[in-house]
Amino acid sequence: MARKRPDVVWLPTPEKVVDSMLRLAEVGTEDVLYDLGSGDGRTAIAAVVRFGVREARGVEIRPQLLRRSREDARRAGLEGRVNFVGEDLFRTELAGATVVTLYLLPRLNLKLRPRLLGELRPGARVVSHNFGMGDWEPDRTLGTRDLFGAGEAPRVEHRLHLWVVPADAGGTWRLTGPNGEEFGLEIVRRFQKVHGALLFDGGRVPLRKAKLRGDALSFAVRGAPGLRPKARFEGRVDGDVMVGSFDAGSGVPEARGEWTAERIARKER
Numbered sequence: 001m002a003r004k005r006p007d008v009v010w011l012p013t014p015e016k017v018v019d020s021m022l023r024l025a026e027v028g029t030e031d032v033l034y035d036l037g038s039g040d041g042r043t044a045i046a047a048v049v050r051f052g053v054r055e056a057r058g059v060e061i062r063p064q065l066l067r068r069s070r071e072d073a074r075r076a077g078l079e080g081r082v083n084f085v086g087e088d089l090f091r092t093e094l095a096g097a098t099v100v101t102l103y104l105l106p107r108l109n110l111k112l113r114p115r116l117l118g119e120l121r122p123g124a125r126v127v128s129h130n131f132g133m134g135d136w137e138p139d140r141t142l143g144t145r146d147l148f149g150a151g152e153a154p155r156v157e158h159r160l161h162l163w164v165v166p167a168d169a170g171g172t173w174r175l176t177g178p179n180g181e182e183f184g185l186e187i188v189r190r191f192q193k194v195h196g197a198l199l200f201d202g203g204r205v206p207l208r209k210a211k212l213r214g215d216a217l218s219f220a221v222r223g224a225p226g227l228r229p230k231a232r233f234e235g236r237v238d239g240d241v242m243v244g245s246f247d248a249g250s251g252v253p254e255a256r257g258e259w260t261a262e263r264i265a266r267k268e269r
């Protein structure tokens with residue numbers, strides 16, 4: 001069978017921009033980083049050497065770049081912590097990564113997008129050098145001026161985008177408060193953007209300042225019966241269950257408590 005041709009040429013990310021990518025993803029010792037289309041292996045190697053990640057993997061289709069990456073990792077004594085895999089990045093498993101770095105092309109990012117959203121766990125970070133993900137807006141973007149100090153401007157512009165993979169929080173939930181009070185919770189989600197309402201007998205109030213970052217959901221409500229005027233909810237989504245804490249904002253300890261929610265329908269009503 002003919003070997004698959006590369007989808008994009010090799011153009012290395014400057015080392016300084018590599019470090020900015022890793023800082024933007026806030027990589028640390030608990031992370032497992034995958035660089036998809038890893039070129040000479042510099043991002044995977046930097047993630048271990050300069051940022052101390054637990055493990056890094058580079059996926060590269062060009063045999064000569066793969067050989068060079070493996071040789072550099074061997075010389076740096078990193079065997080076991082950096083691993084270079086010779087395969088098509090569109091076939092590689094992604095579930096093991098907590099951070100994915102990319103320097104591909106817009107259409108390749110878009111082709112990867114459903115797998116990044118579907119296979120990475122909520123809270124995983126994706127950083128792309130220069131290219132976006134269509135209508136999945138980044139959580140943060142840095143431009144050349146954020147990356148280089150005055151007087152060290154590079155010859156070409158660089159942009160970095162960060163996305164945090166959002167939990168699947170959409171649908172209708174049954175929310176139970178600290179004293180057994182029950183509400184409906186309706187959440188409409190598009191990528192990491194959420195809005196919705198708290199439902200009760202005979203009424204509904206919109207969620208205010210609703211935010212989803214990874215599996216962390218927070219929102220405030222005003223004017224729901226049985227809740228103080230400025231109730232604020234923070235919780236974590238774990239499959240079809242949410243558990244969180246609640247602060248009525250009045251500063252008194254009785255105004256705090258735990259809440260849980262259970263998803264009763266994947267679609268909002």
Ligand SMILES: C[S@@+](CC[C@H](N)C(=O)[O-])C[C@H]1O[C@@H](n2cnc3c(N)ncnc32)[C@H](O)[C@@H]1O
Pocket residue numbers: 005006007008009010011012013035036037038039040042043059060061062065087088089090102103104129
């Ligand atoms: C623009 S370079 C980026 C290299 C590296 N990530 C960096 O930032 O320095 C893209 C790399 O992806 C590799 N590549 C292209 N298509 C690929 C595919 N389908 N599977 C794996 N690697 C691929 C190319 O050989 C090239 O090394």
